[in-house]
Amino acid sequence: MISRILAAGLPRHVGEEVKIAGWVHRRRVLKSVTFLVVRDRSGLAQVVLPGGETVPSEETVVEVQGTVQANPQAPGGAEITGAVVKLLSEPAKAPPFDLYRPQVTATLPTILDNAPVALRHPRLRARFEISAASVAGFRQTLDGLGFTETHTPKIVGSATESGANVFGVDYFGQRAYLAQSPQFFKQALVGVFERVYEVGPVFRAEPHDTARHLAQYTSLDAELGFITDHHDVMAMLRQAVAGMVAMITERVGPTEELTLPGVPGEIPSIHFADAQELLARNTGEDPRGEPDLAPAHERWLSEWAVKEHGSEFLYVTGYPMAKRPFYTHPDPARPAYSNSFDLLFRGLELVTGGQRLHRHADYLAALAGRGESAESYSDYLSVFTHGMPPHGGFALGLERWTARLLGVGNIRETTLFPRDLHRLNP
Amino acid sequence: MISRILAAGLPRHVGEEVKIAGWVHRRRVLKSVTFLVVRDRSGLAQVVLPGGETVPSEETVVEVQGTVQANPQAPGGAEITGAVVKLLSEPAKAPPFDLYRPQVTATLPTILDNAPVALRHPRLRARFEISAASVAGFRQTLDGLGFTETHTPKIVGSATESGANVFGVDYFGQRAYLAQSPQFFKQALVGVFERVYEVGPVFRAEPHDTARHLAQYTSLDAELGFITDHHDVMAMLRQAVAGMVAMITERVGPTEELTLPGVPGEIPSIHFADAQELLARNTGEDPRGEPDLAPAHERWLSEWAVKEHGSEFLYVTGYPMAKRPFYTHPDPARPAYSNSFDLLFRGLELVTGGQRLHRHADYLAALAGRGESAESYSDYLSVFTHGMPPHGGFALGLERWTARLLGVGNIRETTLFPRDLHRLNP
Numbered sequence: 001m002i003s004r005i006l007a008a009g010l011p012r013h014v015g016e017e018v019k020i021a022g023w024v025h026r027r028r029v030l031k032s033v034t035f036l037v038v039r040d041r042s043g044l045a046q047v048v049l050p051g052g053e054t055v056p057s058e059e060t061v062v063e064v065q066g067t068v069q070a071n072p073q074a075p076g077g078a079e080i081t082g083a084v085v086k087l088l089s090e091p092a093k094a095p096p097f098d099l100y101r102p103q104v105t106a107t108l109p110t111i112l113d114n115a116p117v118a119l120r121h122p123r124l125r126a127r128f129e130i131s132a133a134s135v136a137g138f139r140q141t142l143d144g145l146g147f148t149e150t151h152t153p154k155i156v157g158s159a160t161e162s163g164a165n166v167f168g169v170d171y172f173g174q175r176a177y178l179a180q181s182p183q184f185f186k187q188a189l190v191g192v193f194e195r196v197y198e199v200g201p202v203f204r205a206e207p208h209d210t211a212r213h214l215a216q217y218t219s220l221d222a223e224l225g226f227i228t229d230h231h232d233v234m235a236m237l238r239q240a241v242a243g244m245v246a247m248i249t250e251r252v253g254p255t256e257e258l259t260l261p262g263v264p265g266e267i268p269s270i271h272f273a274d275a276q277e278l279l280a281r282n283t284g285e286d287p288r289g290e291p292d293l294a295p296a297h298e299r300w301l302s303e304w305a306v307k308e309h310g311s312e313f314l315y316v317t318g319y320p321m322a323k324r325p326f327y328t329h330p331d332p333a334r335p336a337y338s339n340s341f342d343l344l345f346r347g348l349e350l351v352t353g354g355q356r357l358h359r360h361a362d363y364l365a366a367l368a369g370r371g372e373s374a375e376s377y378s379d380y381l382s383v384f385t386h387g388m389p390p391h392g393g394f395a396l397g398l399e400r401w402t403a404r405l406l407g408v409g410n411i412r413e414t415t416l417f418p419r420d421l422h423r424l425n426p
Numbered sequence: 427m428i429s430r431i432l433a434a435g436l437p438r439h440v441g442e443e444v445k446i447a448g449w450v451h452r453r454r455v456l457k458s459v460t461f462l463v464v465r466d467r468s469g470l471a472q473v474v475l476p477g478g479e480t481v482p483s484e485e486t487v488v489e490v491q492g493t494v495q496a497n498p499q500a501p502g503g504a505e506i507t508g509a510v511v512k513l514l515s516e517p518a519k520a521p522p523f524d525l526y527r528p529q530v531t532a533t534l535p536t537i538l539d540n541a542p543v544a545l546r547h548p549r550l551r552a553r554f555e556i557s558a559a560s561v562a563g564f565r566q567t568l569d570g571l572g573f574t575e576t577h578t579p580k581i582v583g584s585a586t587e588s589g590a591n592v593f594g595v596d597y598f599g600q601r602a603y604l605a606q607s608p609q610f611f612k613q614a615l616v617g618v619f620e621r622v623y624e625v626g627p628v629f630r631a632e633p634h635d636t637a638r639h640l641a642q643y644t645s646l647d648a649e650l651g652f653i654t655d656h657h658d659v660m661a662m663l664r665q666a667v668a669g670m671v672a673m674i675t676e677r678v679g680p681t682e683e684l685t686l687p688g689v690p691g692e693i694p695s696i697h698f699a700d701a702q703e704l705l706a707r708n709t710g711e712d713p714r715g716e717p718d719l720a721p722a723h724e725r726w727l728s729e730w731a732v733k734e735h736g737s738e739f740l741y742v743t744g745y746p747m748a749k750r751p752f753y754t755h756p757d758p759a760r761p762a763y764s765n766s767f768d769l770l771f772r773g774l775e776l777v778t779g780g781q782r783l784h785r786h787a788d789y790l791a792a793l794a795g796r797g798e799s800a801e802s803y804s805d806y807l808s809v810f811t812h813g814m815p816p817h818g819g820f821a822l823g824l825e826r827w828t829a830r831l832l833g834v835g836n837i838r839e840t841t842l843f844p845r846d847l848h849r850l851n852p
Binding site: 004006021023040042059067088089090092093095114116117119120128129131135140143148149150151153156168171172174176178186188189191194195196201203205215216218226357361379382384385386387390398419421424425 | 454515517521540557564569583617641644672687786811812
């Protein structure tokens with residue numbers, strides 16, 4: 001019995017008897033010959049059958065044995081002739097749209113409702129190979145820089161980050177919540193490992209139906225100790241992003257849909273106040289006094305960075321303390337601004353990060369200043385009673401990243417099985 | 427300004443001026459000299475200070491600048507002399523037990539209640555470096571074998587796997603559940619990627635307070651298509667486990683607490699029925715007719731495998747269909763038994779896996795045979811209407827794996843922040 005090879009390997013076996021296995025991707029029945037295109041995880045293989053034979057329908061799972069022959073017209077330059085086709089499993093139903101057409105002809109709801117079969121379309125499938133490569137590059141980079149990977153609770157006793165937009169869980173009769181981020185845990189673990197990361201699900205009970213928010217997404221979280229300020233975090237994030245792009249290049253390479261960005265040795269950076277000045281001078285609007293950037297302003301700044309610095313990435317630093325969470329470290333020189341940053345990429349905020357407070361007394365003062373009680377943060381605060389180094393970190397949304405890379409407008413297109421206000425299946 | 431080096435790097439800098447940073451791990455005040463042991467993510471460094479100086483208490487975060495001097499008595503054979511110590515952050519409170527003692531002197535509840543500081547103990551911390559290395563080895567092995575990493579929903583619309591032991595979530599006013607496993611998704615994704623894995627949280631509303639169950643644990647899930655039967659899955663799992671052990675060896679090496687197992691080229695295997703015969707002949711008990719193995723019998727079989735095959739791993743195959751989930755593939759030759767397996771490791775079931783049904787008609791028949799309605803599985807069943815290859819997979823609990831490696835009795839000891847019937851904090 002000969003063992004299976006992959007479709008992409010055919011050209012290395014010209015003249016040999018081989019076995020492949022996969023799905024019937026397409027049938028082309030001509031008068032004297034029938035072509036069967038078989039899809040497996042590596043790509044497509046053309047199988048030549050005599051005319052007049054009944055051929056299995058699309059998505060039938062088949063095993064094909066035959067002889068590899070060179071043919072410049074076949075995908076990869078080789079095809080299988082003299083083939084014997086064995087059916088492994090037959091579909092009970094046709095896919096909701098043709099998987100063999102180069103473009104995806106279905107609407108987004110059709111794709112999402114039929115995700116298990118729709119994702120078989122090579123173009124849709126490729127998006128998630130890019131996701132997987134991104135995460136592998138992220139981990140490889142941070143592993144090489146002394147980070148430890150962690151797995152932290154997704155069920156938490158209190159909704160620390162913000163009371164709103166949190167899912168409730170019935171926890172053995174007790175009220176619990178789905179974690180909106182691993183923020184508390186990753187900070188605590190800086191005290192243990194100095195440098196930690198986690199790739200995992202985070203949950204937001206997002207009540208709005210937007211193209212860029214989901215009820216669950218995959219967060220790439222990192223946190224590191226012994227920093228001087230947020231610039232050390234920004235330098236680390238740059239390395240992580242460069243590692244992600246490098247791994248995509250290695251595993252997937254550029255494709256028709258994918259344009260990979262260059263990652264500058266130093267990502268250009270502009271202070272929030274300077275960004276507002278720039279917007280006021282150039283856009284005919286005056287955002288000064290606003291505590292955050294509007295989406296249109298993020299887009300303008302992104303375009304400015306491309307023109308001014310030749311970079312698709314731009315750091316905006318020093319967001320006003322008023323709009324940042326209580327654990328944010330202020331800028332010692334201008335305490336109304338923070339040691340925080342956003343990373344803009346192709347017009348959108350991709351990452352939020354910054355330096356955190358690390359002294360127990362500073363946390364008590366920050367909570368008091370916001371009129372919040374220290375008791376409701378007792379677990380969180382206890383971390384800082386035991387000596388914590390200056391530290392900071394960031395969180396990058398995986399689905400948002402791949403959507404930007406691929407230039408798709410809706411984050412649902414880069415999520416295997418999205419969860420939102422209206423969607424809980426499949 | 428000189429930049430920081432790690433404690434473990436001291437011996438490479440003898441005679442040089444260096445800077446280290448970390449936590450005061452221990453003070454030893456003698457008459458004429460004071461030793462400060464500083465802990466960072468790489469290990470410990472000894473700092474020599476003149477006698478009579480006030481020294482910071484344990485867990486103070488410090489930066490130390492001084493000259494490296496060889497000293498065979500110091501950890502690593504080098505220490506810092508002529509040191510200037512700068513305090514970065516002072517503890518408000520002492521740890522609940524001495525972190526510098528070689529053994530952990532606290533009880534498990536004390537450790538868990540104070541996890542953020544307790545985990546700083548080098549022995550406790552090391553357990554999670556082993557976890558991280560295990561997961562890295564798992565991924566590296568499967569990445570090399572053509573698997574794609576996926577991220578699937580943790581909030582699901584129906585409790586497919588089993589109605590009991592599932593956490594309810596209020597999902598925008600709708601009833602939803604926390605996923606007990608990625609079973610549905612990983613099978614569906616075999617249709618897309620052929621080979622997939624996921625490392626992520628799974629949730630069980632486990633109402634019993636045991637040493638080996640948690641409400642959330644980290645599941646290493648894999649699923650692969652185009653198999654002949656469960657033996658292909660077992661061969662793949664063997665490679666994954668070997669990769670995990672290899673990565674632990676590379677990153678952590680054997681330690682006092684850790685005895686790494688050898689992974690045989692082929693893990694010995696015994697059929698469930700033969701295992702029962704063996705137990706009946708040798709244990710004075712007769713388990714024949716029972717649909718599962720008792721914990722004591724798993725321990726006996728594990729010991730038998732060590733004696734008989736020199737292996738700490740043992741596959742038990744062919745569990746009765748009656749005790750396996752509806753998607754289990756029967757043994758074609760003996761349909762009361764299944765094409766499934768458990769992997770026993772050091773007396774405990776570590777992995778469950780097997781071949782799944784892949785034909786739509788077989789699923790309908792299996793559900794009907796169990797008196798379950800096909801409607802409540804409509805999403806799941808739809809996957810199999812579109813042509814699915816023979817496939818199978820497995821799930822390995824990370825915390826249980828590291829507990830077995832370290833020989834600790836309670837799975838809470840290998841979980842950073844465990845969640846159980848009584849514990850939702852920190």
